Amino acid sequence: MNTSTISDSEQNTFQPPQWLQACLLANGDPNHQYHTEDNRLICQAYEFAYELHKQQTRKSGEPYIVHPVAVAGLLRDLGGDSAMIAAGFLHDVVEDTEVSLEEIESRFGEQVRQLVEGVTKLSKFEFSSKTERQAENFRRMFLAMAKDIRVIVVKLADRLHNMRTLQHLSLEKQQAIALETKEIFAPLANRLGIGRLKWELEDLSFKYLEPEAYRTMQNHIAEKRTDREARIEKVTQLLKDRLQTIGIKIIEIQGRPKHLYGIYQKMCLQQKQFNEIYDIAGLRLIVDNKEECYRALAIVHDTFRPIPGRFKDYIGLPKSNRYQSLHTSVVGLNGRPLEVQIRTLEMHQVAEYGIAAHWKYKESGGSNQVQVSSGDEKFTWLRQLLEWQNDLKDAQEYIDSLRDNLFEDDVYVFTPQGDVMVLARGATPVDFAYRIHTEIGNHIKGAKVNGRWSVLDCSLENGDIVEIITSKNSHPSLDWLNFVVTPTARNRIRQWYKRSHNEENVARGRELLERELGKGGLEALLKSPSMQSVAQRCNYQKVEDLLAALGYGEITVSNVVNRLREIVKDQQSISKESNPELTTTKLQETTKKSTSVPVGSQYPIIGVEGLLYHLAGCCQPIPGEKIIGVVTRNARGIAIHNQNCPNIEGVEGDRLIPVSWNTVNGNGRPHTYPVDLAMEVIDRVGVFKDILSRLSDQNINVRNAGVKTSWGKPAMITLSIEVINHRQLESTISQIKNMSDVLNLRRLNQLDEL
Known part of the structure; x- marks a missing residue:
């Protein structure tokens, strides 16, 4: 953000929107009908944010307070409660000012603090790459969503307003933010069913990622608008007359223009030109109840010829984001295809507001906090994200999996008992088995799809009935990783492999530790209380678990040795079960005085100037590791060893030479x-x-x-x-x-x- 200051006259140019002015007016009048606790919280949050941001501007040059006010307004339009609207005002104060989360809680309560904390970025933490920072931001955000789903609605409102004002940033930042919006935030809005946010986020991303295609689509839509609106008006009147004749109550019937990115996607997927896409607009019909949805569908099909294979019943089988509607395509006037959507008002509210409809339109009172419970099917996708996100330690793999699994391209399959399972597109019987239970996946022997035996790598289709055949003697194959598509299945297969090779991993871990610390006294050390403490500090219950983790690479030897050194330092001595010689020779830091040379010396090793030397192949020392020189007996000069190298333990003292690293050569470039x-x-x-x-x-x-x-x-x-x-x-x-x-x-x- 831009932290430049603005003058008092510039501050006065900001005028709160009418809804906020009304809140402030009511809050200042104790006798006003809207002088309530909720209104007071909103006004206090605005005034607090205004004071904190009043000396700051955005890249556009306008007062920074414009942004939080706009975010709060979007949340108000979505039906957010006072805590959400307050969080909209305050979502940037922790990141951009000196205010702490504790102060937010003391002033505005625990709910507001949790919402602000869930939206706040990790700006005060250091990461080795942008990918790690981005991954950690998303991990925190999803964990906060699990506590209160309103967190992501606040974040979506924040992202939408930033996208609306993206033109003031550099081209590089525009494209980076637009790409993240397209790949993460628009799919998130879709998962939550908030259609009105999803469509605008997609169109704005499209505008910055593919500006030429965006302008072309705008021109095409503008050229066809008049003819399209006239045709839709005729169809609307025709259907309205027929529906009213048979007594179906029409709440609303109107043309529904498709958003630009949706039309562009269809052109790309179907490999068609714009003039070959006929259903760039549709008709939305809102009726009173579910029964009348199906009656209205019959009238539509009786009035216009339905196109085979283009009917979808999302009322009987709702989407995973709770979206419900009847979709049908018919041949309309002048032989042009027309898409018609039929739904109730409640279904329409869910389609527009998604999870926000839970609090925007509910009639009962009480807190609007929405938590993700284990039995709530509409948040299955979020629980799955939380299940596997901790297993993916690599930041890039986490981002890739997150992006792939947020897109709603699901397939609905059934168990033999008729239960519906929602899987990612391309999922196989193995993914299905692990979706049911880990042990089912671990012991899958075969699968039947629609009553017929099927190979395990076949892609399941909507409506398939899948039966898993298991056997106690069956176990996962590493080959499965080449075709499973769900992160849950991949992680369970890897976990099984690690567990099934536990003895090998333990032996490998023991070997690595022995190489680092030496064989003498190692067995006693592994059985000592100190080593058990090391295991616990590394989050393992037993030393054997720690060795196994060393074996398959979940933790490094240096981490284990560092933890052991910490314990030795704390206790001043290792327990009597361990080897005292091991303590003094391997765990104490060796200090040797090095020969000094001028800075910029061409020699990478200080202490061997003018002498023949080489790095020992047995330990391959590198800068940062303590080294020592050994005079060789074979005329190869001085061998540079790691001070912990086992090969120097028996070397006579007169053959040892104190040396150290010189990390900069005469040209100022580091050695490799x-x-x-x-x-x-x-x-x-x-x-x-x-x-x-x-x-x-x-x-x-x-x-x-x-x-x-x-x-x-x-x-x-x-x-x-x-x-x-x-x-x-x-x-x-x-x-x-x-x-x-x-x-x-x-x-x-x-x-x-x-």
Whole structure:
């Protein structure tokens, strides 16, 4: 935001909208009929926000208070209660001023605080990439939505007004915000059934992402408007007369122009030109009750010839966002196709306002807070997001899965008992099995679709009846990851693999820890109270669980050793069960005085100037790791080892040379150092590309790479990369390990064998 100050005269140019003026007037008059607690909360929130934002401007140059007032107005139009409207005024104060959430709660109550907190970005936290920040913002937002769904309605109102004023930002920011709006926020509005927000968010995104196509669509619509409106008027009058003749009460009948992005999408999907798209406008018919919806449908089909295959009954089978309506396409006047929607007033309110209709049109009193309960089917999609979002630690994979699963392209299938299951388009019997229960998926042997045996990777269609056949001896296959489409199924398959290979993972974890700390005393250390404390600090119940996590790469050896050092420091000594020698030789930091050289020396190692030296292949030390020089016996000069390298334990003291790193050479450019990595990954298409992409994001050069695959087994990848220091290596390893397809990753040396 722009924090430049504005003059008093510029402040006075802001005039609150009429609805807000009415609130302020009523609040100032104790005898006014609208002088209520709700009105008082709204006015106090506005006045507080006005004072905080009064010296700030937007990029457009207008007073910043215009934005929160507009957001609050949108929430009021959606039927939001006083807490929501107050949150609209206050949604930016925590991020852009010195006001804390605690002060918000003390002034305006817990509900307003929760709404503001749910909308507030993570602007005061540091992240290594924009993707990580974006992912964490969405994680927080969805968790807040689970507590109170009104959070996302406030956020949608905020995003809509920002989109309406996007022209004042740079082209790069316009496209970034528009893309996020199209991929995340418009689908969210759709999931919540708020059609009026969804359509405008899509059109505004379309305007900035594809400006030429947007202008072309605008021109096409303007050219055809007169003929279209005349044709719709004739159809409207014809249907109105026939419906009234048989006594159907018409609440409303009107033309319904489709939004620009909707028409453009249809042109792209059907590979048609604009003049080949006839149903760019439709007719919406609102009647009194459900029975009359079907009676009106019969009249429409009797008046105009229905087009086969174009009838959809969303009343009998509502969409997952609670949308209900009858859709039919008929051949209208002049032989032109016409889409007709038939619904009740209540259905129309839900179609327009979605979840907001819950509080906008309800007749009973009480709090409007909407929580997501386990039995509430309309929020199944949100509960599923919450179930798998913690399993996806990689930020990019989380964003991709979020984007893919927000789009409402669902398929409705049935159990043999007639229960409806909503799955993502392209879902398979395996996705269906895991949707029912994890154990059903883990023991699926086969599937019947509509009474016939089916392969497990077939895509299910609307109306399919699916029966899962299980067996105690059946178990998941890693090949399933190549065709399942739901994050739940993918995560359950990976979890099963990790559990089923627990012994291998524990052994691998023990090996990694032994390599880091040495073999002597390791068994006693693993059984000690200190190691149990390490496990608990790393959120594992047992040491064995910690070793398994080390084995399949969920946690790094450095994290474990650092936790152990913290405990040793806190307790001043390790429990008697552990090896005292291990404590002194491996856990205490070694301090050796290094030889000083002028800054800018061409030698990367300080202390070996003018001498022949090389980095030891057994430990491949890199800057950030404590090193020591060893005079070799084979005329190869000085070998630079990590101070914790097991190979230097028996070296005589007179062969040791104190050395340290010089991270800048004479040209001011950092040196790079080779590091070899080996990883075990799930063998799927594109996994190697994803790994290389993360290395590229870290500016890591790959010197060499190798891949080995075996049918039905994880793939083995070896990489030789160049890093600047230990910190960059740890960051790189963390980025790769957080990928859910990476089962194990370890640093190699020349003694390792794959």
